[in-house]
Amino acid sequence: MRIGVPKEIKNRETRVALTPEGARRLVEAGHDVLVQSGAGAAAFLTDAAYADAGARLGSAEEAWAQDLVLKVKEPVPDEFPLLRDNVLFTFLHLAANEPLAAALVEARTTALSYDTVQLADGSLPLLTPMSVIAGRLATLAGGYHLLSSQGGRGVLLSGAPGVAGARVVVIGGGIAGSNALAQAVGMGADAVVIDLDESRLAALAAQHGDRVRTVVSTPDSIEQEVLQADLVVGAVLVPGRPAPTVVSHDTVTRMRPGSVLVDVAIDQGGCFEDSRPTTHDDPVYRVGESLLYCVANMPGAVGATATAALTHATFPYVEALARGWERALSADPALSRGLNVDAGTVRYPAVAQAFPHLPASRALQDARAVD
Structure with missing residues (x-):
């Protein structure tokens, strides 16, 4: 799979969604990894380290154009034009962000949120370290x-x-x-x-x-x-x-x-x-x-620590998504709970409840009718 890692542009956001070690492991598994030049600089992860790991360096537009896009923070309005019908894996917090929810629906992005990946016991493995x-x-x-x-x-x-x-x-x-x-x-x-x-x-x-x-x-x-x-x-x-x-x-x-x-x-x-x-x-x-x-984005103040903690938690899910997101969601109920938007519809119940005028999946539409 083609995997892109854009540079974070939220104010003073110093984290990056993939370390050079993670890039190396993905490349060794046969995936094509493109990292925006400078994406890891604020966490003291150099372009040279990514290149040595086998990743390609490119622009923001190129990173966003890949099949699977890995980020840390939710896309901000300046990034909305870069959204498209690929897979995005990041923190979204969509129930409090209607403009982003609408933009993801319009772009037909398959958007999975770290903060709603939830294990059977109710724990949140990707939100917990942050x-x-x-x-x-x-x-x-x-x-x-x-x-x-x-x-x-x-x-x-x-x-x-x-x-x-x-x-x-x-x-x-x-x-x-x-x-x-x-x-x-x-x-x-x-x-x-x-x-x-x-x-x-x-x-x-x-x-x-x-x-x-x-x-x-x-x-x-x-x-x-x-x-x-x-x-x-x-x-x-x-x-x-x-x-x-x-x-x-x-x-x-x-x-x-x-x-x-x-x-x-x-x-x-x-x-x-x-x-x-x-x-x-x-x-x-x-x-x-x-x-x-x-x-x-409080953890952005400690980008080196926060990047290490976040990527340790997310990487197993990234590996699964890189092998095919539909298969990954079918195989892992925790990851499937991370799906917030897909194919122009809201898929997460709390987001559909927060923004009832946005198109929702058939199952959520039926739930609205019952309510």
Whole structure:
């Protein structure tokens, strides 16, 4: 199969979807790999390394023209004209991105999303490594923006001898949230985690002991804890669906002056009422007297680490798709759940529900009729 790897163009996105080692393995399996020149540079993976692995170097247009296109982030509007009726494998987060969903339908792209590949136990094997990194970065970024020089409260996460650390409230005890929590605990913060699942809270309490306070999620408990927080990390995820809003505008306007909120769920629309995507170049904005950090590609800040973690997880699926995407989906139910759009129709239920005016597959049309 002809496989293309474009360079990521989202603001400060430093990851790449295929390493030179991955390219070598694909070439050895008989596939033709074309990597856009400079695609790996921000992750310190050189064109020479790809060429040595047997890949060809080319332009963005050439990379997008291959049978299977591998990316990291969702196509941005500047890339919409490059979409076509080939196979695209990347993060899409389509339920929160109607323009992209419509563009993929119009181009008749077979679009598979990393974030909806789901195992039988409900786990998300391709989202998980990025959630780990985003969770850890959320606490680091939040702590940085708490500095007075960044407009924050001037509170150090770890505190100082005789001075308590910052109050960090993590909403959501999943992969991202638990990693944000562990980072906060490790840095000596006064940490609180909120979740609906009491068994999950019990597991986190057993892991961290008295260094963490656990709270069952209700609208009242979230409001109470957020109002006492220096840093809030929103890490609420519903796979494939828009994130629920858990912190209202009114609550943010009553928070401590200089407090910081980090929305890890921004790719799925965000879990704060005031959330809107930001970039690494301009990461925060003020609501009331608080700062919101809503960077939509947080792992791009650590491109070398994130590329290695992502490609380790995606490569077995890439190998399967390279042997034929229809056969790969038939053989692997987890990968089949990654199919979001195909042949001009929406194939993923949450996306069809979010955008009912877009054409959907026959099965989803029948489900709509039943509803």
